[in-house]
Each structure stands twice: as C-alpha cells, then as structure tokens.
Amino acid sequence: MKGIIFAILGGVFITVQGVANSRISQDIGTWQTATLTQLTGFLTAFLLLLFFRDGKWQAYRRVRPLYLTGGAFAAFIIFSNVTAIQHIGVTMTISALLIAQLSLTFLIDSNGWFGVKKQKMKLPHFIGIGMMILGVLILRA
Amino acid sequence: MVVGLFFALLAGLLVSLQNIFNRKVSEQAGTWSTTTLVLGMGFLSSLAMGLILEGNQLFSLPSMQPWYWFSGMVGVGVVFCLVQGMRLLGPTYAISIVLTAQLGFALWSDSIGWLGLVQVPITFTQWFGVLVIVGGVIVFKLGGEWQQKRSISKM
Structure with missing residues (x-):
C-alpha cells in the first residue's frame, strides 16, 4: 500500500512539474524557469546528499563520462514540455510524451544500445503502444 | 497542434535517453549522488542555453512569486x-x-x-x-x- 501511494505521488509530481513550469514560464520566461527550478532542485538534492551521506564522489569516475551528462538534457526537456503544454494542453502533451518515451526505451532495450541488457520485443509491447496511439487519436477526435 | 505534438514527442525521446544515462550513473553512485549530479547538469545546461539565447535578460525576473523559488523541489520529490x-x-x-x-x-x-x-x-x-x-x-x-x-x- 505504501509503495502504491509513493508511485501515485511520483506520477502526480511529474505532471505538477510540467504544469508549474509552464505557469512560471508565462511570468519570467522558459529558460529562466528551467535555470531557476534546476538550481533550487540541485541545492535541495545536495542538502539531502550531505544529510544521508551517500556521497560516493569517486563512484562518478567509474561511469563513462557520456552518461554523466544525462542531466544536461533537462534544459531541452523543460523547454519542449512547456512549449507543448502551451500549445496542446497537459493531457495531450503527457500522452504523446509517454508514447515517444516508451517507444524509444523499447527500441534501446531490444537492440541493447548503450550497453543495456538486450530484451526481446514481445506482442504485448506492440499491442500496448498501439493502444496508446489509438487513445491519442480518440483524444484528438 | 503540429508544433505542440512535435515538442511533446521530442521531450519523450529525451526523457527516455536521460533515464538510461541516469540509470548508468545510479548503478555506481547512490540515489542522492545521482540526483544531485543530474540536477546540477540540468542547471548548467539551462544556464548556458539561457545565456546564449537571452544574454543578461536571463537574470531579469520582474514578476517572481514566492512559490517559484520552491517549485524546483518538486523534482526531488519525484526522485x-x-x-x-x-x-x-x-x-x-x-x-x-x-x-x-x-x-x-x-x-x-x-x-x-x-x-x-x-x-x-x-x-x-x-x-x-x-x-x-x-x-x-x-x-x-x-x-x-x-x-x-x-x-x-x-x-
């Protein structure tokens, strides 16, 4: 039950982030919003890191440098998300975003790109993505 | 409509890539070391893009409301x-x-x-x-x- 509550809150927070960012963007601009929210998020995470003392700085050196830059995508993710929400609303944005996200993740998994463990594409994955695209078409109707 | 869909799909592709990269980091470092790094990188890239596209305008924040300062903490809640x-x-x-x-x-x-x-x-x-x-x-x-x-x- 506790796990379900955490998972629901996690999902709600992801949407809240998008909506809040597009609201703040109207007042101060999109790049300002991205810079400000990432900075305050970073400072909060850094305080938690000091508190929980799971700082293993030397661990970063064992990771391929490319993977350390993943966070840098955030600037473009926030810009795209805010622009999409302002054009087509929250529901349609999240729906299209999830289709692209799950499709690419599966393409990467099934090809074993970036050294991830190769997974076979199965019928339920095709049906699932098909249903999601169908749902978006229904939303548009 | 097309513009909105394009950016929503682009965001989805980038989220997918980011998740994979972040997972690679968290396999070695802990949750909070990873989150701190990810948000720090996000800050630097946003700052760089903002400076390139808007210059000093980036730092003019005329209509700030108090809650804007705390909104970024939601990201930590997500993690x-x-x-x-x-x-x-x-x-x-x-x-x-x-x-x-x-x-x-x-x-x-x-x-x-x-x-x-x-x-x-x-x-x-x-x-x-x-x-x-x-x-x-x-x-x-x-x-x-x-x-x-x-x-x-x-x-």
Whole structure:
C-alpha cells in the first residue's frame, strides 16, 4: 500500500512539474524557469546528499563520462514540455510524451544500445503502444 | 497542434535517453549522488542555453512569486517517490502506476484549468481516450513482464 501511494505521488509530481513550469514560464520566461527550478532542485538534492551521506564522489569516475551528462538534457526537456503544454494542453502533451518515451526505451532495450541488457520485443509491447496511439487519436477526435 | 505534438514527442525521446544515462550513473553512485549530479547538469545546461539565447535578460525576473523559488523541489520529490515506489513494488508495477497517475492528474489539470491553464472541458470521449492509453500502458508494462516470466519458466 505504501509503495502504491509513493508511485501515485511520483506520477502526480511529474505532471505538477510540467504544469508549474509552464505557469512560471508565462511570468519570467522558459529558460529562466528551467535555470531557476534546476538550481533550487540541485541545492535541495545536495542538502539531502550531505544529510544521508551517500556521497560516493569517486563512484562518478567509474561511469563513462557520456552518461554523466544525462542531466544536461533537462534544459531541452523543460523547454519542449512547456512549449507543448502551451500549445496542446497537459493531457495531450503527457500522452504523446509517454508514447515517444516508451517507444524509444523499447527500441534501446531490444537492440541493447548503450550497453543495456538486450530484451526481446514481445506482442504485448506492440499491442500496448498501439493502444496508446489509438487513445491519442480518440483524444484528438 | 503540429508544433505542440512535435515538442511533446521530442521531450519523450529525451526523457527516455536521460533515464538510461541516469540509470548508468545510479548503478555506481547512490540515489542522492545521482540526483544531485543530474540536477546540477540540468542547471548548467539551462544556464548556458539561457545565456546564449537571452544574454543578461536571463537574470531579469520582474514578476517572481514566492512559490517559484520552491517549485524546483518538486523534482526531488519525484526522485524520492519513484525510488521508494520501485523498492516496494518492483520497477514494472511501480512504473505502470506512475504513468497512470501522471495521465490521470494531467486530465484533472486540464479539466479545472489548474494554475491558469486554458480550461479544457473533459468530455466522455476524452475520458475514453485516456482509459485506452492507460490500458495500453498496463498491457505494455505488465503484459511484457508476464510473457517474459512465462518464457523463463519454460526453459
């Protein structure tokens, strides 16, 4: 039950982030919003890191440098998300975003790109993505 | 419409890549070391893009409201809830719920025009569309998992 509550809150927070960012963007601009929210998020995470003392700085050196830059995508993710929400609303944005996200993740998994463990594409994955695209078409109707 | 869809799809592709990169980092470093690094990188890239495109204008924040300063902490809440949810439920089950909650809350936000969004009246058709999408998410996540288990037990 506790796990379900955490998972629901996690999902709600992801949407809240998008909506809040597009609201703040109207007042101060999109790049300002991205810079400000990432900075305050970073400072909060850094305080938690000091508190929980799971700082293993030397661990970063064992990771391929490319993977350390993943966070840098955030600037473009926030810009795209805010622009999409302002054009087509929250529901349609999240729906299209999830289709692209799950499709690419599966393409990467099934090809074993970036050294991830190769997974076979199965019928339920095709049906699932098909249903999601169908749902978006229904939303548009 | 096309512009909005383009950016939504682009965001989805980037989120997918980011998740994979971040997972690689968290396999070596802990949750908070990873989150701190990810948000720090996000700050630097946003700062750089903002400076390139807007120069000093980036630092003029005329109509700040107090809650804007705290909004970034939601991102930390996301990480905390996701990590706890996955620990207690396993990734497949947890992510299915996360995606469903994400969509459900999006529908609710549109329907009441939350935080000054354009209010979109939610019709039966839209509920049905979201239900089909949620069904698709569940088939994708749980169906894939179930097939995998079955093929393992056959071996």
